Amino acid sequence: MGHLTLNHFLVVSALLFGFGMLAVVTRRNAVAMLMGIELILNAANLNLVAFGRYVSGGITGQIFGLFVIVLAAAEAAVGLAIILAIYQMGRNIDASQATTLKQ
Amino acid sequence: MEHAAHHLAPLTTQAVSFLWLIPLFPLVGAFINATMGVRLQRKFGKGLVHSISIGAMVLSFVVACIAFFKLLGLDAEHRFLQDTLWNIFTAGKVQVDLGFALDPLSMMMTLIITFIGTLIHVFSTGYMADEPSYWRFFAYLNLFIFSMLLLVMGDNFVLMFFGWEGVGLCSYLLISFWYTDPQKAAAGMKAFVVNRFGDFGFILGLFLLFWALGGAWQKGADGKLTYVEDAPQLSSAHAVAAEHEGEPVAEHAPVDIKVGPTLNFRELRDEIVITSTGMAEKLKGQTLFGIGLLSLVGILFFVGAMGKSAQLPLHVWLPDAMAGPTPVSALIHAATMVTAGVYMVARLSFIFALSPTAMGWVAFIGALTALFAASIGFFQYDIKKVLAYSTVSQLGFMFIGVGVGAYWAGAYHLLTHAFFKATLFLGSGSVILGCHHEQDMRKMGGLGKLMPITKWTYLIACWAIAGFPWASGFYSKDEILWKAFTQDGLAFPLLGMTPHLGQLIYLMGILTATGTSFYMFRSYYMTFTGEYRGGHGHDDGHAAHGHDEHHGHTPHESPLSITFVLATLAVGAVLASVIGIPTAWTGSAPLLEQWLEPALPAVVRFAEYAHSTEFLFQAIGVSAGVVGWFFARALYKDNKSQVPAQLLAKWKGAWTVVYNKYYVDEIYQATVVRGSISLARVLSWFDKNIIDGIVNLAGAITRVVANIDGVIDRYLVDGAVNFVAGSTLSAGRILRRVQTGRIQTYLYGALVGAIALVLFNFLIK
Numbered sequence: 001m002g003h004l005t006l007n008h009f010l011v012v013s014a015l016l017f018g019f020g021m022l023a024v025v026t027r028r029n030a031v032a033m034l035m036g037i038e039l040i041l042n043a044a045n046l047n048l049v050a051f052g053r054y055v056s057g058g059i060t061g062q063i064f065g066l067f068v069i070v071l072a073a074a075e076a077a078v079g080l081a082i083i084l085a086i087y088q089m090g091r092n093i094d095a096s097q098a099t100t101l102k103q
Numbered sequence: 104m105e106h107a108a109h110h111l112a113p114l115t116t117q118a119v120s121f122l123w124l125i126p127l128f129p130l131v132g133a134f135i136n137a138t139m140g141v142r143l144q145r146k147f148g149k150g151l152v153h154s155i156s157i158g159a160m161v162l163s164f165v166v167a168c169i170a171f172f173k174l175l176g177l178d179a180e181h182r183f184l185q186d187t188l189w190n191i192f193t194a195g196k197v198q199v200d201l202g203f204a205l206d207p208l209s210m211m212m213t214l215i216i217t218f219i220g221t222l223i224h225v226f227s228t229g230y231m232a233d234e235p236s237y238w239r240f241f242a243y244l245n246l247f248i249f250s251m252l253l254l255v256m257g258d259n260f261v262l263m264f265f266g267w268e269g270v271g272l273c274s275y276l277l278i279s280f281w282y283t284d285p286q287k288a289a290a291g292m293k294a295f296v297v298n299r300f301g302d303f304g305f306i307l308g309l310f311l312l313f314w315a316l317g318g319a320w321q322k323g324a325d326g327k328l329t330y331v332e333d334a335p336q337l338s339s340a341h342a343v344a345a346e347h348e349g350e351p352v353a354e355h356a357p358v359d360i361k362v363g364p365t366l367n368f369r370e371l372r373d374e375i376v377i378t379s380t381g382m383a384e385k386l387k388g389q390t391l392f393g394i395g396l397l398s399l400v401g402i403l404f405f406v407g408a409m410g411k412s413a414q415l416p417l418h419v420w421l422p423d424a425m426a427g428p429t430p431v432s433a434l435i436h437a438a439t440m441v442t443a444g445v446y447m448v449a450r451l452s453f454i455f456a457l458s459p460t461a462m463g464w465v466a467f468i469g470a471l472t473a474l475f476a477a478s479i480g481f482f483q484y485d486i487k488k489v490l491a492y493s494t495v496s497q498l499g500f501m502f503i504g505v506g507v508g509a510y511w512a513g514a515y516h517l518l519t520h521a522f523f524k525a526t527l528f529l530g531s532g533s534v535i536l537g538c539h540h541e542q543d544m545r546k547m548g549g550l551g552k553l554m555p556i557t558k559w560t561y562l563i564a565c566w567a568i569a570g571f572p573w574a575s576g577f578y579s580k581d582e583i584l585w586k587a588f589t590q591d592g593l594a595f596p597l598l599g600m601t602p603h604l605g606q607l608i609y610l611m612g613i614l615t616a617t618g619t620s621f622y623m624f625r626s627y628y629m630t631f632t633g634e635y636r637g638g639h640g641h642d643d644g645h646a647a648h649g650h651d652e653h654h655g656h657t658p659h660e661s662p663l664s665i666t667f668v669l670a671t672l673a674v675g676a677v678l679a680s681v682i683g684i685p686t687a688w689t690g691s692a693p694l695l696e697q698w699l700e701p702a703l704p705a706v707v708r709f710a711e712y713a714h715s716t717e718f719l720f721q722a723i724g725v726s727a728g729v730v731g732w733f734f735a736r737a738l739y740k741d742n743k744s745q746v747p748a749q750l751l752a753k754w755k756g757a758w759t760v761v762y763n764k765y766y767v768d769e770i771y772q773a774t775v776v777r778g779s780i781s782l783a784r785v786l787s788w789f790d791k792n793i794i795d796g797i798v799n800l801a802g803a804i805t806r807v808v809a810n811i812d813g814v815i816d817r818y819l820v821d822g823a824v825n826f827v828a829g830s831t832l833s834a835g836r837i838l839r840r841v842q843t844g845r846i847q848t849y850l851y852g853a854l855v856g857a858i859a860l861v862l863f864n865f866l867i868k
């Protein structure tokens with residue numbers, strides 16, 4: 001096991017980001033897309049903290065991370081509200097069915 | 104006889120400012136009647152129409168009389184009134200002014216025109232009383248008078264020619280007055296076309312003269328004829344006193360005379376008559392293609408006179424012109440228009456006198472015409488045709504006069520002829536009116552008892568034309584014949600000098616005089632003696648009769664407007680003899696000769712004979728008239744004699760030829776008319792097929808090009824535009840697919856883009 005360097009954290013967060021993007025792009029279920037978005041946000045969080053620990057020092061990274069967590073929560077709430085509204089309109093939450101903006 | 108020396112000096116002119124009124128009044132009258140005549144006639148009746156017309160004529164006559172008295176008050180050498188209004192145009196050497204000049208010759212003509220013209224206007228009020236187009240007639244009459252006055256009063260060739268053409272036009276308008284009858288319309292056209300032939304000769308003569316005055320044709324080294332202009336030193340010359348015999352030299356100082364091409368009569372006369380300018384000699388010496396130039400000029404001018412004054416071979420229009428109303432025949436074809444040719448020759452006497460060939464030609468053609476026309480007059484039955492041929496014949500006499508050099512005699516015959524011929528024509532008009540527009544003498548007769556005034560005036564005029572003493576015809580005719588006999592200096596084209604031409608012409612003249620007397624008295628006896636043979640006269644297409652007071656078929660005397668004029672003219676025919684009493688009777692020159700002398704400056708030599716010889720010839724002239732009268736009386740008095748019918752049966756062939764006017768008209772029809780029509784047809788074919796073909800081809804080409812343009816426009820241009828629009832639409836359709844409305848697609852795209860950017864950045868680094 002050697003020392004944990006910054007790169008280890010960056011790889012993990014990149015992987016997380018990738019999984020999260022995968023989830024958003026390929027899933028048809030809107031709630032699953034939200035989960036993916038959570039993953040992406042958390043990956044960004046991990047990045048922030050890692051950089052805070054290894055590069056800048058102090059508590060900047062962690063405070064920034066707290067902000068992101070709050071933002072993620074708020075955004076999840078809003079997202080769920082939108083999904084509810086869409087469900088009440090179309091009776092399903094399949095993202096590929098919500099094509100009112102299609103040209 | 105020797106002429107006094109005074110006319111060899113340049114003409115001095117007296118400037119006046121009222122001469123333009125003389126032609127102006129008829130012009131204004133014509134204008135008023137032409138533009139407003141219809142309305143005036145409808146609203147105020149025919150009285151106003153003819154009052155305007157006659158008023159204009161009277162005013163014109165009054166002004167002419169004023170000019171006459173003014174002329175009388177001047178010395179004989181200075182009798183020349185000039186009124187120049189303005190310059191019409193100047194083009195190089197040609198200068199044309201609107202100028203009127205009255206010298207004794209044109210004064211005489213002007214008085215004839217205005218006086219007889221006024222009388223004929225008065226006559227027309229009675230004769231044309233039933234005519235609905237009354238206003239048109241009087242407008243044309245006034246227009247004619249205007250043109251004729253322009254002709255005689257114009258002081259240069261251009262104005263004269265303007266009047267010349269104008270009278271031709273008015274003659275056409277008046278002859279075909281009743282134009283709805285195609286025959287009458289054709290007669291008018293014939294007159295105009297034949298006149299144009301003459302005008303062509305006139306113009307050619309004018310051009311030649313003008314050119315000759317300014318230079319000469321000379322044969323160059325290459326044998327070609329070139330025109331060489333005169334050297335400048337000929338451009339001014341001085342008249343010297345040497346012309347005058349026995350006069351003190353100091354009285355005649357040298358005067359500057361304009362030498363060179365000119366259209367003004369006075370300048371032309373000055374430079375030719377005054378021999379010190381050298382112009383006369385120069386002209387005499389010039390030839391054109393081997394022919395003497397002056398002879399050519401004279402002959403060409405005479406061609407113009409031939410057309411206007413109905414001489415052989417252009418006489419054919421005058422008898423047909425009788426289709427016009429009788430006042431027209433009297434005015435135009437007796438007294439005025441046809442005398443324009445005689446006036447022109449008299450005006451240019453100084454040119455004709457320089458060329459014996461031209462003189463001989465004019466005199467001979469005049470004599471030939473006189474004889475020819477008189478022979479045709481023998482057998483005509485239409486009274487107006489008899490008078491028409493008589494006019495042609497008498498015009499021939501006038502040309503004999505001016506041809507042999509007796510210019511004043513020709514002019515005198517013009518004057519006397521105007522009076523007695525007008526009387527005859529108007530008398531015939533009165534007869535025709537009385538017989539209900541019947542013109543055939545075989546249907547007349549016995550009118551002497553029924554129309555006494557007409558009879559007496561007609562008789563007096565016959566007396567005059569036959570040349571019996573104390574009526575003016577005798578004096579003029581005998582003077583002409585005497586001068587013809589005593590003229591030895593005539594030449595004929597291609598024959599050179601022919602000393603006995605004068606005597607030959609005299610012989611022809613005497614024969615004509617006999618014939619004239621014969622056919623005139625024949626017409627008199629057939630019309631006025633014996634019993635009335637007429638049934639109901641036939642209409643000749645004229646408007647409804649208006650003789651309300653006429654009962655049955657019996658002719659009666661014409662109204663006062665007509666008889667008054669007849670009487671006046673008959674009196675004039677007699678009184679005109681006063682001014683022409685020959686020298687042999689009184690010892691001094693006749694009044695008219697003295698009057699006209701300044702205007703006729705040509706010096707012509709005649710052979711001298713004793714007075715007794717002259718009396719003998721006068722007696723011969725009278726006897727010729729008596730012989731003619733005798734035969735006419737024997738054959739036609741009271742129309743009882745069978746001899747005319749017997750002679751006709753015996754000589755039917757010859758009679759037919761003469762009765763058909765020697766078939767001259769038929770010859771012309773076959774040659775000139777058919778030729779012209781064929782030419783017209785050929786040209787018309789050419790125009791319709793070839794010229795129109797070219798034009799149509801141009802049109803067709805334009806259409807083809809337009810079609811091509813259309814195709815290009817439809818497919819290429821519109822295609823390009825449509826293609827642009829189409830491609831935009833297709834592009835849009837394709838690109839629209841990006842907007843799926845699915846959020847995942849957008850995210851997917853964003854992700855791919857981001858990775859691509861990073862990789863891009865990374866790799867490029």
